[in-house]
Amino acid sequence: MKILQSLFAGVIGLALLPSGAAAQAMSPMRAEVKSFTDNFAVRVYPANPYEHRIRIEMKVYDQDFNEVKGAMVSPAVFTLGARFARPVTVMIPFNGQAERKVRICTESIPFPGKTSQIKAQVCGKFRGLRQQ
């Protein structure tokens, strides 16, 4: 039984060997946007302040962390070079509401073939106001 437990522990330990560090940031983290149309747009700048490339996914969530349907993110998935930031444009529909609060999140995706138990998620809070 003890040998079995040791083997089992070894397998799990091996699977969770450390992978390279991954980091990300985003700015701005707060904004209020006024729009006369059915959508409002936000431009954010995800950044990679470190010395290696990272893979990033951008997502839009509501206040309850449900993904916002109909939100368009361009680009939604990309690789960012070392010490580099790039603009990402996000269009969010008001869906008939006069005001909409969303989170736009930069998420680092674990590199293929490596295990990582922590996914980093940096989220900015944005408020859209529809003007009549």
Next chain:
Amino acid sequence: MKKLLMVAAVAASFAPVQAFAVTANIPFNGTVTSTCVITVGTPGTIMPNAGFTVLGSQQAGGAQGTATILTTDTAFDASVDAPSSWSSAPGGAPTTTFATEYDLSGATSASNVAGATTTALAAGTTSVGVDLTATASSGTYGAGTYTATAVLRCE
């Protein structure tokens, strides 16, 4: 007269030369944006309990996952989402419930905070340790490789 002119010329040549020093201010401007930087460090290690009903980083031989959060403002909160399922697991793995806890040290300090609880971050660098516990609803964990991903959030 000629002598007088010569004396005047020599005297003029020895007159003090006044240097007109001019100074100017050169302004420098810089802006630090209000932002949050997460650096994922080492992944954690989960190990089984004696009964193979729990896999956790707080079990003997387990280890926390680590990360650092750098904030330039006091407007941000940290939290950790537990995974909803295994990223990979052997076939026939029991139904599992996941729970996370985290510890903060550095600019912000806190211990054994439930993952879903948000903690206000002070400006500066905070080290984060994340614990993950997976509990089998019934049965035991069989041999194989289990991986799961917790989400460390700064917002």
